[in-house]
Amino acid sequence: MELINILSMWTIPVMVCGIPLYGYFKGVPVYEKFVEGGQEGLDMAVKIMPYMIAIFFAMGVFDASGAMALLSRLLSPFLSYIGLPPQILPLALVRPLSGSSALGITASLLREWGPDSFVGRLASTMQGSTDTTFYVLSVYFGSVGVTRTRHAMATGLIGDITGIIASLYVCRLFFG
Amino acid sequence: MINVIWLLLIVGGTVVAALQDELPAVTDAVMNEAQMGLETVLGFTGMMILWLGMMNIAQESGLIDRISSLVKPFMRRLLPEVPPDHPAMGAILLNVSANLLGVGAAATPLGLKAMQHLQQLNDNRKTASNAMCTFLALNTSGITLVPATVIALRTSAGSVNPTEIVGTAVIATTCSSISALTADRIFRWCSTEDGRD
Numbered sequence: 391m392e393l394i395n396i397l398s399m400w401t402i403p404v405m406v407c408g409i410p411l412y413g414y415f416k417g418v419p420v421y422e423k424f425v426e427g428g429q430e431g432l433d434m435a436v437k438i439m440p441y442m443i444a445i446f447f448a449m450g451v452f453d454a455s456g457a458m459a460l461l462s463r464l465l466s467p468f469l470s471y472i473g474l475p476p477q478i479l480p481l482a483l484v485r486p487l488s489g490s491s492a493l494g495i496t497a498s499l500l501r502e503w504g505p506d507s508f509v510g511r512l513a514s515t516m517q518g519s520t521d522t523t524f525y526v527l528s529v530y531f532g533s534v535g536v537t538r539t540r541h542a543m544a545t546g547l548i549g550d551i552t553g554i555i556a557s558l559y560v561c562r563l564f565f566g
Numbered sequence: 567m568i569n570v571i572w573l574l575l576i577v578g579g580t581v582v583a584a585l586q587d588e589l590p591a592v593t594d595a596v597m598n599e600a601q602m603g604l605e606t607v608l609g610f611t612g613m614m615i616l617w618l619g620m621m622n623i624a625q626e627s628g629l630i631d632r633i634s635s636l637v638k639p640f641m642r643r644l645l646p647e648v649p650p651d652h653p654a655m656g657a658i659l660l661n662v663s664a665n666l667l668g669v670g671a672a673a674t675p676l677g678l679k680a681m682q683h684l685q686q687l688n689d690n691r692k693t694a695s696n697a698m699c700t701f702l703a704l705n706t707s708g709i710t711l712v713p714a715t716v717i718a719l720r721t722s723a724g725s726v727n728p729t730e731i732v733g734t735a736v737i738a739t740t741c742s743s744i745s746a747l748t749a750d751r752i753f754r755w756c757s758t759e760d761g762r763d
Binding site for chain 2: 432
């Protein structure tokens with residue numbers, strides 16, 4: 391665990407020093423190359439703006455209208471059957487759809503139940519173990535103009551469901 | 567698929583709101599969320615420029631080729647249709663490394679870069695290639711060793727031991743990645759030669 395702390399503290403500083411330093415010794419004009427690559431980053435950001443707005447706005451409507459809450463209620467018998475604490479339900483549903491909502495839910499669960507409670511640990515594990523499928527797919531495919539995504543969505547959701555169930559059982563085993 | 571889900575979110579949300587007499591909430595969401603989406607992009611544009619700048623230095627100096635050669639055997643198995651010395655491989659490897667280390671801010675720009683290169687190898691520009699699907703299976707399953715954001719959240723919430731969930735998160739993410747990659751393989755076998763399902 392100490393190692394993890396050290397790793398998360400050192401990763402970025404080591405990267406931003408190491409990469410240019412290595413480049414410099416290899417005779418790369420580091421400043422010019424940085425700016426050149428950065429220009430590409432800017433173009434990309436401009437390109438993904440509409441995709442981002444498309445997702446945010448659709449997710450926002452779904453959430454604000456109460457449809458998300460309704461979906462949680464509909465699914466709750468199934469989820470309580472597999473033993474998922476009801477407080478976790480909104481997080482499990484939102485995690486694949488919206489990264490910022492999921493982060494918000496996790497933050498509020500940690501505040502309400504405490505980070506060292508079972509709910510807090512389970513929420514943290516879930517938040518840390520899967521990514522926002524819907525967001526990743528729309529932004530990644532959107533940035534290159536792919537519209538037929540084939541089985542990518544199904545694959546992503548299978549991964550998410552596995553991640554949620556695995557989080558629950560691993561937390562039970564370790565913290566239950 | 568994305569078209570249908572997107573439409574369902576908007577229409578479903580609006581219908582539910584209408585039934586509950588909550589239509590103003592929908593109007594509010596439309597107004598605010600568009601702005602939020604824009605602010606989110608602006609929020610990471612700086613990071614995007616920074617990491618793609620770094621990436622360009624790493625590319626020019628040959629650093630990427632060196633890193634690539636370490637994980638290449640594994641990735642070559644996973645993505646047989648990407649030539650090992652193609653720039654796509656370098657970007658994919660950096661994206662996966664950034665994800666493993668929990669540096670999300672670096673992972674996204676590198677991932678988008680990888681998609682650009684994969685698109686160059688794609689025969690049908692509108693349709694996802696096998697390699698893209700596998701690459702995204704890795705990304706959406708959130709493969710990580712250091713869930714940095716959660717550790718930060720737990721620290722700020724006053725946890726006694728913020729990093730105690732690292733072990734459980736790594737086991738859970740390993741399960742989700744293995745299942746996503748397995749599902750991807752099965753879908754791949756089921757789809758026809760020209761990459762159509």
